[in-house]
Amino acid sequence: MKAIVTLNAGSSSIKFALYELSADGLRFDAGGKIEEIGTAPRLRARNAQGDVILQRNWPQGNAISHEHLLEDLFAWAATQLGDREIIAIGHRVVHGGAEFAAPRRIDDALLEVLEALIPLAPLHQPHNLAAVRALRALAPHLPQIACFDTAFHHELSALATRLPLPRAFHDKGVRRYGFHGLSYEHIAGQLRAADPERLGGRVIAAHLGNGASLCAMREGRNIDTTMGFTALDGLMMGTRSGALDPGVVLHLQMQLGLAAQEVETLLYKKSGLLGVSGLSSDMRTLHASDAPEAAEAIDLFVRQAARQTAALIPALGGLDGLVFTAGIGENDPVIRARICESLSWTGLSLDTEANQRNANVISAKQSRILVRVIPTDEEAVIAHHVVQLIRPTGSNFQ
Missing domain, CATH: 3.30.420.40 (ATPase, nucleotide binding domain)
Known part of the structure; x- marks a missing residue:
């Protein structure tokens, strides 16, 4: 063996x-x-x-x-x-x-x-x-x-990878790449197996954990995603800020005197849930806290997740399915319910009981959007890629 x-x-x-x-x-x-x-x-x-x-x-x-x-x-x-x-x-x-x-x-x-x-x-x-x-x-x-993690996003269109900077910078690699690709590859495979008809529809996958991002997929192929040039972009995360007005970075350096390395540490390790709450980067700790700062951090996380989910819908031309995955996405019915409530204008509604028990399908029967919870498995994706790459032709390794 x-x-x-x-x-x-x-x-x-x-x-x-x-x-x-x-x-x-x-x-x-x-x-x-x-x-x-x-x-x-x-x-x-x-x-x-x-x-x-x-x-x-x-x-x-x-x-x-x-x-x-x-x-x-x-x-x-x-x-x-x-x-x-x-x-x-x-x-x-x-x-x-x-x-x-x-x-x-x-x-x-x-x-x-x-x-x-x-x-x-x-x-x-x-x-x-x-x-x-x-x-x-x-x-x-x-x-x-x-x-x-970037490989899944190589199918992004030229327009989806471009940043609004002079073209010379794009040619030097300053462009959008996308991340969490191994997770999204797994989700696409699970949808293909469980619901091939919906796979051909318009799906947004929400990878919500200490790192967080969204990916808009059509027929299992990436159309757009929230992370861009780095894994710092997009959603608010455990310790990462997510998307910011670039003027904030200029202000931190030029007016407040922070060095580039200090800004890097601030945005990667001291922001997000940890920075807003002043307490923890762990959503479970914030749920258990009575501190108003903890509640505000949760509110901001939900607001940004719903806002950026909605912002991806035009790229798909509509929405047929929403998938929650990763630590928060798979295990936190409160966060899922609050995000979905903010998206109710799309015709999305949850089955409260199914959501509470982290069921595979948590949308209500009358919901126009099918909402799923699918555990991610990046390790399985890696293992299958390894086999495909090293398996000699015609060999079963026996």
């Missing part, structure tokens, strides 16, 4: 999954997450049945590096898989630029190109690539595959 490992390495977390590969295809074996890297790292893994099979906590303040944690994780994966051989590792890489529309096997040349894109994704790209380097040192013989 063969196996594939998928990794999504961020600044303070590493998501991972193990897949068994046989003649019958891919089968999820186990997966989990290492959280709070840099403060008090903790690891939890579950098997395919959802049972916790591994928990580990490191002491608070223990400055354990990503590389050391990956080494521990890789050793556990080898134990978990037993005699099943790991044949490849698939990575989520946030930015693939304008060049890469499909997964690529990682080599020195590709790493150099992806490193040049770090300024466009400073919160994610350095950690994505650090994981690649760590595993190259740990297991140099293993193929590593980069799966790009």
